[in-house]
Amino acid sequence: MFRILDTYTLGPKMHYMLMEAPLIARKARAGQFVIVRVREQGERIPLTIADYDRQQGTVTLVFQEVGKTTCMLGAMKKGDVLLDLLGPQGNPTEIEKFGHVAVVGGGIGVAPVYPLARALKEAGNKVTAIIGYRSKEHVFWEDKMKAASDNLIIATNDGSYGRKGFVTDMLKELMAGAEAINVVFAIGPAVMMKAVCDMTRQANLKTIVSLNSLMVCGMGMCGACRVTVAGKTKFTCMDGPDFDGHQVDFPELMKRLESYKCEECACQSAG
Numbered sequence: 026m027f028r029i030l031d032t033y034t035l036g037p038k039m040h041y042m043l044m045e046a047p048l049i050a051r052k053a054r055a056g057q058f059v060i061v062r063v064r065e066q067g068e069r070i071p072l073t074i075a076d077y078d079r080q081q082g083t084v085t086l087v088f089q090e091v092g093k094t095t096c097m098l099g100a101m102k103k104g105d106v107l108l109d110l111l112g113p114q115g116n117p118t119e120i121e122k123f124g125h126v127a128v129v130g131g132g133i134g135v136a137p138v139y140p141l142a143r144a145l146k147e148a149g150n151k152v153t154a155i156i157g158y159r160s161k162e163h164v165f166w167e168d169k170m171k172a173a174s175d176n177l178i179i180a181t182n183d184g185s186y187g188r189k190g191f192v193t194d195m196l197k198e199l200m201a202g203a204e205a206i207n208v209v210f211a212i213g214p215a216v217m218m219k220a221v222c223d224m225t226r227q228a229n230l231k232t233i234v235s236l237n238s239l240m241v242c243g244m245g246m247c248g249a250c251r252v253t254v255a256g257k258t259k260f261t262c263m264d265g266p267d268f269d270g271h272q273v274d275f276p277e278l279m280k281r282l283e284s285y286k287c288e289e290c291a292c293q294s295a296g
Contacts, residue, residue, distance in 0.1 A: 026106040030083060035165040038090040039133060040099050047082030049074075049112045055140040056118030056235060056267055059084070060243040062109035063097050070094050071240045071262070073212075074113060075136035084112075087136035087165075114243050115266050118233070122149045124207035127199060128174070129192050129221055130156045131213025135166055137235060138212050142173040145210075151175050153206075155195045157217075161186035193220045200228060208233065211270065215279045222270035234270035236261050239281060253277055 031043040049059060058073045070092075076085035090099045101107075118141055126145050130138030135156045146152045154174035158164050160183050171177045178195045179187030188195065192213075200206060209232040211221040218234045225232040238261040241249040245263035252259050253274035259265065 026108065027110040029101060029103055029105050029107070031103055032101065035087065036163045038099065039163070039165065040088055040090070042086045042088070042098065042101075044084050044086060044107070044110060045082065046084045046110055046112075049110065050077045050079050050082050050084050053077040053084060053113045054117035055120065055144040056137070057113035057115045058243075058266065059086070059110050059112030060114060060240075061086075061094070061098070061107060061111075063094055063101075064108055067097070067108070068094050069109075069241060069243065071114070071237075071243060073137040073235070073266075074140070076140055084110075087133065089133045111243065115262060116264075118144070118210070118235075118267050120144045120148050124150065125153070125204060126150045127153050127155060127196060127206050127209045129196060129209060129211040129213070129217075130154070131192055131217040132158060132163065134213030134217075134235075135170065138210075139166060139169050139173055141210055141212070142170065146173055146175070153199060154178065155180070155192050155199070157181070157192035157195075157213075158186070159183070191220075192217060193224055196221060197224060200224070200230070206230060210234075215275060215282055218270060218273075219275035219279070222273070222275070226271050232270040233267050234273060235266045236268060236273065236278065237266070237282075238278060239284065 028045040035041050053074050058071045060069050062069050072086045075087040088095050090096045128138050128142045142152050152174040153176040155178045157180045180190050211218045212235045222232050238250045238252050241247045243262045245260050250261040254268050255272040
C-alpha cells in the first residue's frame with residue numbers, strides 16, 4: 026500500500042498527488058514513470074514521475090481525469106492509499122551538457138517537463154522552456170518552471186495568459202533567433218509532439234520526444250505499448266519512453282491512442 030500524503034486540484038480535471046514511496050524516490054530520474062493500480066480488480070495505468078524527493082522519500086504524480094482509473098484517482102483524498110505503485114519504470118532521459126536546450130511542454134505534459142528542465146540545467150545547459158496551455162485556468166507550475174529554466178515562455182491557445190498561440194509558434198520564433206539551439210525535448214499530446222518534430226526536421230535539429238502510448242503491463246510482455254520508430258517495432262515501457270522524434274511514426278501512434286476514446290468518454294459521463 027502507498028499512502029497519499031497530499032493531493033489537490035491544479036486546474037480543470039487536473040490533479041497533484043504526493044505519494045509516500047521511498048524506494049521509488051531513491052532511484053527515480055527524469056523521464057521515468059510508475060505503474061499505478063488503485064484496487065485489486067483495477068487496471069494498470071502509467072503516470073510519469075513529475076517530481077521526487079530522495080530525502081523525504083516522496084514522488085509527485087500529476088494527472089488529468091480521462092478514463093475510469095484517473096477519475097477514481099481524482100476522487101481520492103489525503104491519507105488514502107493506492108494498492109500498487111510500481112517503479113521507477115522506463116529508461117531515464119539521457120542528460121548531458123548539450124549547450125542551449127529548448128524544452129517544450131503542452132498541457133499536462135508540463136509536469137514531466139519540470140524534472141527534465143531541472144536536470145538539464147543542473148548539467149550546465151542553458152534551458153529555454155516553452156510551455157503551452159489551453160487557457161489561463163489550465164496554467165500550473167509556472168513558478169517551478171521558472172526556477173528550472175533560464176528563459177520561460179508561456180503560451181495559451183486563447184491568449185488569456187502569457188502569449189497567444191501554440192508552443193510551435195513560440196518554438197519557431199526561438200529557432201529563428203540569433204542564438205542556436207542544440208537540441209529540443211518535447212512532451213505533451215501526440216499531435217503537439219508531431220508538430221514540433223515536423224518543424225525541427227526541416228532544420229535538422231535533434232528532437233527527443235517522450236511517448237505516451239497505450240500501456241498495460243509496463244514490463245515488455247503484453248506488447249500493448251508498441252510504437253514504430255525508424256520502421257521497427259519498439260516497446261515504450263522497455264525501449265523508451267524517450268525516442269528520436271524524427272523517426273517516430275506519429276500517424277500510427279495517434280490512431281492507436283484513439284482506440285478507447287468511446288470508453289473514456291463513457292467513464293467521464295458516468296463520473
